[in-house]
Amino acid sequence: MAFSTRFTVGFMATICVVCSALVSVAAVTLRDRHQVNALRDRQRNVLVAAGLVERGEKVSEETVAELFEARVKTLVVDLEEGTIDTSIDPTTYDPRRAAQDPEQRRRLAENSAGLVATAPYELVYELTDEDGELDAIVLPVAGRGLWSTLYGYLALEADLVTVRGIAFYEHAETPGLGGEVDSARWRASWKGRRAFDEEGKPVIAVTKG
Numbered sequence: 001m002a003f004s005t006r007f008t009v010g011f012m013a014t015i016c017v018v019c020s021a022l023v024s025v026a027a028v029t030l031r032d033r034h035q036v037n038a039l040r041d042r043q044r045n046v047l048v049a050a051g052l053v054e055r056g057e058k059v060s061e062e063t064v065a066e067l068f069e070a071r072v073k074t075l076v077v078d079l080e081e082g083t084i085d086t087s088i089d090p091t092t093y094d095p096r097r098a099a100q101d102p103e104q105r106r107r108l109a110e111n112s113a114g115l116v117a118t119a120p121y122e123l124v125y126e127l128t129d130e131d132g133e134l135d136a137i138v139l140p141v142a143g144r145g146l147w148s149t150l151y152g153y154l155a156l157e158a159d160l161v162t163v164r165g166i167a168f169y170e171h172a173e174t175p176g177l178g179g180e181v182d183s184a185r186w187r188a189s190w191k192g193r194r195a196f197d198e199e200g201k202p203v204i205a206v207t208k209g
Contacts, residue, residue, distance in 0.1 A: 049153035049167040095119035114144030148172035
């Protein structure tokens with residue numbers, strides 16, 4: 001049976017409208033769940049960098065949330081002033097989205113990380129021990145690789161100088177090359193290194209060769 005052009009176009013249009021509606025409903029319905037998953041993923045990676053959870057270890061969302069709640073305090077830091085801003089909710093603020101927003105991002109001068117802009121605020125994580133004393137600080141790190149921008153966390157001991165651990169959670173680098181940032185051997189090589197000198201200047205750099 002032959003179909004007219006009008007019928008075919010109308011049928012296709014109807015299918016497009018229905019599919020669009022289904023996608024929109026799914027996006028709205030799952031938005032809260034997506035935000036929770038993003039928050040848990042961020043918390044897990046902070047714990048990995050701090051050595052409280054091993055990469056690849058099967059830890060439930062509930063355990064991650066409980067451990068994070070008990071040991072970690074999230075601080076919103078104004079990168080220009082170097083001060084903590086308590087007016088911003090750290091559970092909803094997204095530095096990466098802010099860095100892509102023309103109205104919020106701050107342009108950067110040429111830098112070794114190869115970044116063009118940064119967010120006005122960044123999330124920093126303060127870990128405490130069982131007695132409530134400072135145990136470590138976890139800082140977000142990012143930089144351009146060969147094929148992508150790498151995102152991760154660097155954990156410093158309570159002296160704010162000695163590296164405790166590092167973990168990258170997102171990149172698109174080639175396995176065996178830039179992808180070596182995921183290897184346990186490479187990540188272990190950072191532990192115990194000094195990140196800053198006596199004047200507070202960074203003394204760690206990744207070199208080619």
